[in-house]
Amino acid sequence: MCLYHCELLEARLTLKRPEVIVIGAGTAGCVTAKRCAELGLKTMLLDRKPEPEIGKKVCGDEISKSHFEFTGIKPPHGKEISSEVKGADVYPPNMSNELQVRGWDEFDGWTIDRPRFGQRLLQRAVQVGVVFKPEVHVVGPILLQERVAGVVYLDRHTDEKMAISCKLVVDASGFAGVIRKKLDDPLVERDIAKEDIALCYREILDLKNPMAEPEVARIYLGGDAAPQGYAWVFPKGPKTINAGVGITGGKGKASPKSYFEIFKKQIPLLHGARVLESGGGAVPIRRPMKSLVTDGVAFVGDAAWQVNPIHGGGIGAGMRAGIILGEVAKQAIARRDLSARGLWGYNTLYLRGFGRRLASLEVFKRLLQAVSDEDMNYGFEKRLLEANDLMAANRGDGLSIGMRNKIGRVKRGASRVKLLLKLRKAAGLMKKVDRHYAQYPGTPDGLENWTRGINKIMESARFSS
Numbered sequence: 001m002c003l004y005h006c007e008l009l010e011a012r013l014t015l016k017r018p019e020v021i022v023i024g025a026g027t028a029g030c031v032t033a034k035r036c037a038e039l040g041l042k043t044m045l046l047d048r049k050p051e052p053e054i055g056k057k058v059c060g061d062e063i064s065k066s067h068f069e070f071t072g073i074k075p076p077h078g079k080e081i082s083s084e085v086k087g088a089d090v091y092p093p094n095m096s097n098e099l100q101v102r103g104w105d106e107f108d109g110w111t112i113d114r115p116r117f118g119q120r121l122l123q124r125a126v127q128v129g130v131v132f133k134p135e136v137h138v139v140g141p142i143l144l145q146e147r148v149a150g151v152v153y154l155d156r157h158t159d160e161k162m163a164i165s166c167k168l169v170v171d172a173s174g175f176a177g178v179i180r181k182k183l184d185d186p187l188v189e190r191d192i193a194k195e196d197i198a199l200c201y202r203e204i205l206d207l208k209n210p211m212a213e214p215e216v217a218r219i220y221l222g223g224d225a226a227p228q229g230y231a232w233v234f235p236k237g238p239k240t241i242n243a244g245v246g247i248t249g250g251k252g253k254a255s256p257k258s259y260f261e262i263f264k265k266q267i268p269l270l271h272g273a274r275v276l277e278s279g280g281g282a283v284p285i286r287r288p289m290k291s292l293v294t295d296g297v298a299f300v301g302d303a304a305w306q307v308n309p310i311h312g313g314g315i316g317a318g319m320r321a322g323i324i325l326g327e328v329a330k331q332a333i334a335r336r337d338l339s340a341r342g343l344w345g346y347n348t349l350y351l352r353g354f355g356r357r358l359a360s361l362e363v364f365k366r367l368l369q370a371v372s373d374e375d376m377n378y379g380f381e382k383r384l385l386e387a388n389d390l391m392a393a394n395r396g397d398g399l400s401i402g403m404r405n406k407i408g409r410v411k412r413g414a415s416r417v418k419l420l421l422k423l424r425k426a427a428g429l430m431k432k433v434d435r436h437y438a439q440y441p442g443t444p445d446g447l448e449n450w451t452r453g454i455n456k457i458m459e460s461a462r463f464s465s
């Protein structure tokens, strides 16, 4: 707390006082800022990047249609679309017996031109009145009487430390979590465990030959190229792809780029391809923060760990949150209650809804990480999980293995009883998580008890390898 009082004393307080300051003009920040402004709130959006860089992000570029249906945001169109995505082939480590998933509403959509899409979101926000300030590096919150009351930032043009106060700060700074990491508050989970981070490397590649099914995404689980992680090949055009690997951290592994080199050698489609663009990044792959708000501040997007723990998709999860947060901010400001209690509606609406789905997928992620390559190959060969199970799990319907299916699977999996037991345990825990999130408390008072419950479920979600 003292640190920011001192920083504040050094900083020059600007006179412009917006009601809402959103830090970060990524997809989550732009959507939140736009929603706040169109609901009549005076909103300022800050980003450390210059304006033309907004939208540039190392990413798999895939987004499903379902997020646009939920948010009402205009879907990608024209040059924003790189390719349609219709279905996915999911491969086990030995690359045979792949699951062909088709008609997967929650995944099918597009790969997008990220910079164009990001620029559109920014321009729409500015058009409804958001004041955008590029090249502004936020260094932390202003804290007054234990609540966040604004931000301290470095103005890159003048190198001056400045401070702006506001009613609500929104941390949409992505993986950096620039405000989250500076708070010492019982409601805020400040740090993320290494095993909950996927370190990624990806390349945009121009292929020598066109792909066989140019609209199908390919996902590769485990193996030498992606131990306890995944690799992907997403279509960007008939001869262009976005390919990468995501490796979960914490186990003294090599760099994701070195795994990608192994992957490139394994996949004949990638041989001789020309690299158009490359880069790395980190994604949080765990359930969202237990509370997405505390006094004077809300968290959205990667800063709030709103990402699908299985495939690392976070564009849609953050956009959904931004729409909800805008509505809650409007009501809280009208009631003049920007305390955690006043902002709590964002928690209940998001965590009992989409967040609940993300949380149960953390159990599924842990299961995938604990299954050996050999067992995974066996499971794919014997179809212990079908395409429908994958789709149901991703929808948030758990691993609902019906009675008829169960008998068939028990027969097919007879020689791998341990694997079947793991599957059964994961199915049960996913249901438990789902039920627990449905009971997310209506006020901060119930959070401690609720957190004890979810921690207990997650502690039992350990699967020996």
Ligand SMILES: Cc1cc2nc3c(=O)[nH]c(=O)nc-3n(C[C@H](O)[C@H](O)[C@H](O)COP(=O)(O)OP(=O)(O)OC[C@H]3O[C@@H](n4cnc5c(N)ncnc54)[C@H](O)[C@@H]3O)c2cc1C
Pocket (backbone or CB within 6 Å): 023, 024, 025, 026, 027, 028, 029, 046, 047, 048, 049, 057, 058, 059, 060, 061, 062, 063, 136, 137, 138, 139, 172, 173, 174, 175, 176, 178, 200, 201, 202, 244, 280, 281, 282, 283, 300, 301, 302, 303, 307, 312, 313, 314, 315, 316, 318
């Ligand atoms: C390799 C890779 C592949 C991925 N593939 C997919 C995919 O195919 N589909 C999908 O849906 N998701 C994917 N994701 C995840 C997805 O990219 C993120 O979930 C999403 O972009 C998060 O959006 P955001 O707005 O929360 O954060 P970001 O897009 O990271 O935006 C944060 C913004 O905050 C700004 N900022 C940070 N710190 C400060 C500061 N101190 N001061 C001012 N500004 C600051 C940054 O400049 C940035 O503009 C992938 C991620 C990676 C790394």
